[in-house]
Amino acid sequence: MILSTKGRYGLKAIFELSLNYGLGPVSLKKISEKYDISESYLEQLFAKLKKDGYIDTIRGPQGGYMLAKKPEEITVGMILRTLEGEIKTSDCISNEVCSRESICATRVIFEKIENSINNVIDNITLADMYEKQKNILTEENK
C-alpha cells in the first residue's frame, strides 16, 4: 500500500467538504460517521490541512469544517502532500551526479514513477472529483 490511511481518509473527508462547498460548515462527527473513520484521527488530519490553508473552521455548535478555497483551486496533490509528505521514490538528490556507476539508470526509473504520480495528482482538483461523482451517480441510475 503506497498510500496510508492518512491520505486515503483525508482525501475522502475533504472531498466531503467540497460536496458541501458554499453550504456552511460540516462537523467532524458527521463525516466520521458517514465514512466510519475515527473522529479523533480525522481531527488530526484536518489540523494539518488547516495549517496548510486548505480548510477553515468554525467553533461551537453548528460549527465545523469547510474548504478555505474553491474546489477548483485545490488539487489532490496538495492534499496528499500535506498528509503523506512529498511523493518520493528514492533519495537520490536531484541533479546530483551519482558517484556509483550504473545507479543512474535506476534513478531514471524512480523519476519516471514519481513524475507519473505527480502528473495524476496535480491535475485533478476537488471540482474535477465532484464532476466525476455526478457522472458516476448518473450512470448508476440509468
Next chain:
Amino acid sequence: MILSTKGRYGLKAIFELSLNYGLGPVSLKKISEKYDISESYLEQLFAKLKKDGYIDTIRGPQGGYMLAKKPEEITVGMILRTLEGEIKTSDCISNEVCSRESICATRVIFEKIENSINNVIDNITLADMYEKQKNILTEENK
C-alpha cells in the same frame, strides 16, 4: 517515500546482475561493496527474487547470483512487486459497489494513480535500463 529500501536496493542490485548477463555469476560481496548496501540484507532480497524465479545462484567459490531470464523478459514491475508487494493505493475491492455515497470519486483517483504507476513499471525491462545506462554514459563523455 513510497518505495522502501527493499525496492530501491533490490532494483539496483538486480540491474547490476543484468549488466553481467551472460558473463557468469556475481557475488553478493561485490554488489554490496559497490553500492554500499548491507550484504546480509541484500541476501534476503535476493532470496525473494530467487524464489520468484528471477535469479539463479551458484554456490561455492567463484559462485554468485545471475539472472534466470533474459534482461528483456524481466520488468521493473516484477522486481518491485516481489520486493514491495502489490502496488496498491486503496483497499477498495475492485468492482465492489461502494456502500458509502461519494467514496467512488476518490476511488477513481486512487485507481488512476495505481494505473499510472503500473503503466510505468510494467513497460520497462532490465534491457531497457541497460540501453538507458549506455546512453547516459555516452552523454557524459561528450
Next chain:
DNA sequence: TAATACCCTACTAAAACAGTAGGAATTAAT
C-alpha cells in the same frame, strides 16, 4: 581441507501507523 560463497532462521532497535484518551477553549441556543 581451507576458503569462498550461498542458505536459512532468528533477533532487534527505531520509526511509522493507526489510532485512543482526555481535557481546554469557543460559541450558539435555551
Next chain:
DNA sequence: ATTAATTCCTACTGTTTTAGTAGGGTATTA
C-alpha cells in the same frame, strides 16, 4: 447564565514495518 456542541491541543499506546544484524549451516572449488 448555562448547557451542549463543536473545534483545539497534547500526550499516550499497541501493532506493524523497516532496515537491518547475528550466527550458524551447506555446497563447491582450488
